[in-house]
Amino acid sequence: MQDGRRSLGYYLLAGFFGLYVLFLYGPTLTIAVLSFQGPDGGLTFPMNGMSLHWFRNLFARQAVGDFGGSLRRSLALGAIVMGLTVTFSVAAGLAFRRRFRGATLLFTLAVASLIVPSILVSLGIGLLFNLLGFEPAWYSSALGAHLTWTLPFGLLIMLAVFNRFNPFYEEAARDLGATSWQCFRHVVLPIIAPSVIGIALFGFTLSYDEFARTLMTAGSFNTLPLEIYGMTTNITTPVLYALGTLTTVFSFLVIGTSLGAVLLLRRRRARLGNDAGKGV
Amino acid sequence: MARVYDVELVAVTKRYGATVAVDNIALRIVKGSYCCLLGPSGCGKTTTLRMIAGHEAISDGDILIAGKNVSLLPPARRGTAMMFQNYALFPHLDCIDNVAFSLKMRGVAKAERRAQALEFLKLTHMDGYAARLPSQLSGGQQQRVALARALVTRPQVLLLDEPLSALDPFLRGRMREELKRLQTTLGITFIHVTHSQEEAMALADLAVVMDGGRIQQASAPRELFDRPRTPFIARFMGGHNVLPADLARSTPAGDDKAMIAVRTDRCRLAPADDVAVGGLPGQVVAIEYQGTRVQVTVRSPAGLEAMALLSDDHFYRDPLNPGDGARIAWSPDDVHPLASV
Secondary structure, eight states: OTTSOOOHHHHHHHHHHHHHHHHHHHHHHHHHHHTTBOTTOOSSSSOOOBOSHHHHHHHSOOSSOOHHHHHHHHHHHHHHHHHHHHHHHHHHHHHTTSOOTTHHHHHHHHHHTTTSOHHHHHHHHHHHHHHHTOOOBTTTHHHHHHHHHHHHHHHHHHHHHHHSOOTHHHHHHHHTTOOHHHHIIIIIHHHHHHHHHHHHHHHHHHHHTOOHHHHTTSBTSOOHHHHHHHHHHHOOSTHHHHHHHHHHHHHHHHHHHHHHHHHHHHHHHHHHHHTTTSOO | OOOOEEEEEEEEEEEETTEEEEEEEEEEEETTOEEEEEOSTTSSHHHHHHHHHTSSOOSEEEEEETTEEOTTSOGGGTTEEEEOTTOOOOTTSOHHHHHHHHHHHTTOOHHHHHHHHHHHHHHTTOGGGTTOOGGGSOHHHHHHHHHHHHHTTOOSEEEEESTTTTSOHHHHHHHHHHHHHHHHHHOOEEEEEESOHHHHHHHOSEEEEEETTEEEEEEOHHHHHHSOSSHHHHHHHOSEEEEEGGGSTTSOTTOTTOEEEEEGGGOEEEOTTOGGGOSEEEEEEEEEEOSSEEEEEEEOTTSOEEEEEEEHHHHHHSOOOTTOEEEEEOOGGGOEEEOOO
C-alpha cells in the first residue's frame, strides 16, 4: 500500500458498500426531499416549488386518517411495551440463571413465538378475542401481540448478558451486607444498565413500527403504521411524505438522545477518573 | 477466661453429591494470628475458606467465630470479610464508593461513610485514587482497594482467596509485606488461601497444609519445613529429599515402606566409590545454578533421585559435570523419619 495503489478488492468492496448505503438511505432521502413539494406538487419528481405546505397540511384535520391520534396511540403502546418488556425480560433473565424445573421447556416456548409468522400471531389473537367476546383494542389485544415479539427478544438478550455476568459481584455484595434487593438495586442493575437500555429501545422500536402483528388486533383505532398504510391507499398528496419525514426525524431524535445519554454517562465517568491523584 | 481462638472448625465436611470436597476437618486458629491454608489445587482449601465466609453451605459440622456458632448465619453477620481472588470490585463505582458500599448498605449517611472509606483508603495507600473507577487501576491498586473495602466492615477475621496470585512477582513480594504489616497493625486474624508454600512460610503463624479434602499438617511454618509429618508434606514444602528409610543407616532395615526426609541444603556431595559414607550413589543428571546456591541432582541406578543444595563457592571449588559419578551424602543427625500415610 506504500505506493498509494489499492487492490481491485478494495474498489469492489467500496462499491458494494456504496450500494448498501444507497439502498439503506436512498428511499428515505427521496421521500424527505419530496415532502418539501410546493402546494401544487405531486407524488413524484419533478419538484414543483419548495414549501412546508404539506407539513402544515399534516396537522390539519384530514378527510381520511387521524394522524395525531394514531401517533399518540403508537407512542403510548410503544412505551407500555417497553416497560413490560424490560420488567419481564430482566426478571426472566434472573430466573433463568438458576436451573428450575421446566426451564428448557419454558425457554423453547418463549423463543418459538419468534418463528411463528407474525400475521398468524395477529390473526390468532384477533380470532381468540372475537371468540371470547372481547373487543380487540390497541391497548389489549395489540399489546399482547407486540409482547409475543419483544419479550423473546428481550429474554434472549438478558440470557446473553447474564451468561457473562460475574457472580462474584453478587457474592461480594452479600459479603458486604447487602440484602437481595440491595444487591440487585446497587450492583446487578447498574452493571447491566446498558443492556437494559438496549432492551428498552428495542422494545419501543419493535412495537412502534410493528405492522403485521397489529393488523388484526388493533380494533377500531389505528396505530401509526396502520394509519400510514391506510393513507397510502386513500391519500394521493405529498402529505404522506411529510408524515414519513416527520416520523423518520422522530426516530433519529430518539436514537440520538439515547446515544447522547450513553456518551454523557461515559464522559462523566471519565471525568471522575481524571481528577484522581489530586489528593481528594 | 479470655477467648483464645478466633476461628474454630469442628468436624466440618462439604459434600457435592457423592464427592467429598472437605472431609471432616478440625482446626483452631488463635486470636489475631496469620493463618495460611495451603495445598495443591483441588485440595479443598478454597472451599474451606468459602465455608468460613458463609458463601458455601456446610454439609456437616460447625464453624465458630469468636466463640459463636456462625454455621447458619449469612456472610455479613459472621464478623468476617472476604477479599475475592479477582477482587470483584464493582465496576460502576469509583474507589471511594466501592469502599463505602457496606456502610451505604447499613444506611450510614453519605458524608460519614465517605469519610470512613477515605480513612481505609489511606490505610492501604490508595487515598489518592479515590475517584478512579476500578478499570482505571492496575492489578495491585485494585487489590489495595479490595482490601480497604473488606477492612471497612471492621471484621474480626479477614479471609483472602489467593490474594497474590494475580500479581507479578515483584509486586507479590511487596504486597506480601504489606499484608503482614496490616495484620500486625490491626491485630485481627487473617486466613489466607494460597498454593505457594513460599508465601505461607513468609507470612503464616499457622500454616495448614491440605490434600484431598483433609488437613495433612497444621503447624508453624518452621516446624512444617523442619519436621514434615508425611512424604506428601516434605515433597510439597520442597527443599527435601524424600527417600526410602533403608538408605539411612540409622534406621533399622525391614520396614520397606518407611520413608525419610533429608533437607537438600544439609546434603553434600561425596565420591561415588566412597561406600563408607552411605547416602545415595549414582550419576549427576542435573546441575542448576541459582545464584548463591547450586543444586545438583544425582540419580541412582535404581532410579532414585536426590539433590544437594551447595553454596556456589563450595561447588565451584571442585565442579562436577552431568554424567559424572557422585554420591549424595548426609549426616545421620539430619535424617527426619516420616510417617507412612
